[in-house]
Amino acid sequence: MSTIVCPIDFQDASLYSVRIAAAIAEKTNAEILFLHAQNEPENQMRERLEAGMARVGFTMEKLSSRPFSFVDSRKGLIQSIKEIGQSKDIGLIIMITNGISDLKELYGGTHTENVAGKTPYPVLSVPHDFEGKDFKQILFATDYESSAMADTESLLLFAQVFGSKLHVIHISDEENPASQSLFESFKNGISSKFGAGTVDVRRVIGTDKESLLLNEAVELDVDLISLHKNQFNVADGSKTDLFVRMAQFPVLILKS
Numbered sequence: 001m002s003t004i005v006c007p008i009d010f011q012d013a014s015l016y017s018v019r020i021a022a023a024i025a026e027k028t029n030a031e032i033l034f035l036h037a038q039n040e041p042e043n044q045m046r047e048r049l050e051a052g053m054a055r056v057g058f059t060m061e062k063l064s065s066r067p068f069s070f071v072d073s074r075k076g077l078i079q080s081i082k083e084i085g086q087s088k089d090i091g092l093i094i095m096i097t098n099g100i101s102d103l104k105e106l107y108g109g110t111h112t113e114n115v116a117g118k119t120p121y122p123v124l125s126v127p128h129d130f131e132g133k134d135f136k137q138i139l140f141a142t143d144y145e146s147s148a149m150a151d152t153e154s155l156l157l158f159a160q161v162f163g164s165k166l167h168v169i170h171i172s173d174e175e176n177p178a179s180q181s182l183f184e185s186f187k188n189g190i191s192s193k194f195g196a197g198t199v200d201v202r203r204v205i206g207t208d209k210e211s212l213l214l215n216e217a218v219e220l221d222v223d224l225i226s227l228h229k230n231q232f233n234v235a236d237g238s239k240t241d242l243f244v245r246m247a248q249f250p251v252l253i254l255k256s
Contacts, residue, residue, distance in 0.1 A: 003030060004091065005094070006033070006035065006094045007036075009038060010048060010055070015052075015055070018034075018060060019059070020096075022066070024161075025066040027161045030091060030092075032067070034056055034071070035070075035080055035081070036070065037080040095111065095115060095126070097110060121255060123252075124251075125251045135158075136162065136163070137221055138165070138225075139169060139226065140227075148186070151228055152168060152194065164223075167200040169203070170183060170202075170204075171209045172204070183203045186201070224249065224250045227252075
């Protein structure tokens with residue numbers, strides 16, 4: 001059984017992940033593991049932990065029939081996730097984000113960026129004020145990574161769960177015969193593998209890729225942007241980090 005891991009500090013923002021996790025778990029038959037990894041004095045933490053667990057448990061019983069459990073760890077978020085991964089099949093990590101909140105996060109990365117950069121699991125970053133639970137329009141931005149076909153297949157499975165439409169976009173720096181030929185080859189590969197019309201594949205021309213991607217997301221009224229992160233790094237200036245920091249859309253970070 002796949003496991004959804006939800007890091008949680010029991011503040012209102014992180015508690016929103018309970019609703020997101022419950023919705024996904026119900027549709028994927030996953031179990032949920034709520035991870036509390038805070039370095040607090042024992043006497044200050046225990047009462048809040050017990051109250052938070054009770055609140056989460058009450059919410060889960062109303063929303064989902066899927067099994068759930070809690071892990072309380074003093075080993076830090078990254079190390080705790082890695083240890084959970086030794087005994088659980090982690091399929092997804094869900095994190096609620098407020099985006100950049102201080103200079104420390106500006107230079108060192110948010111908790112979400114760190115988890116995405118230092119663990120091998122897909123991460124769903126959800127803005128704290130996101131009101132939906134389903135993802136009806138999904139936009140996957142690709143630079144023709146070697147994993148692009150596998151990523152598209154994974155996203156199609158995710159889309160089927162939610163009854164979503166998957167859009168795949170590539171942003172080319174300039175229009176020329178070589179880039180057009182490469183795009184047509186990629187588009188034909190998608191159609192051949194998954195069926196014509198199954199995926200909306202499009203190309204946009206321009207150098208400001210982040211702005212163009214944002215414009216496409218707004219135009220398509222997407223509920224979820226998906227990007228691939230190859231390397232284990234944090235705050236590297238990639239589109240992945242930028243969209244996580246903006247906290248405007250939910251972002252699903254796929255991993256090799």
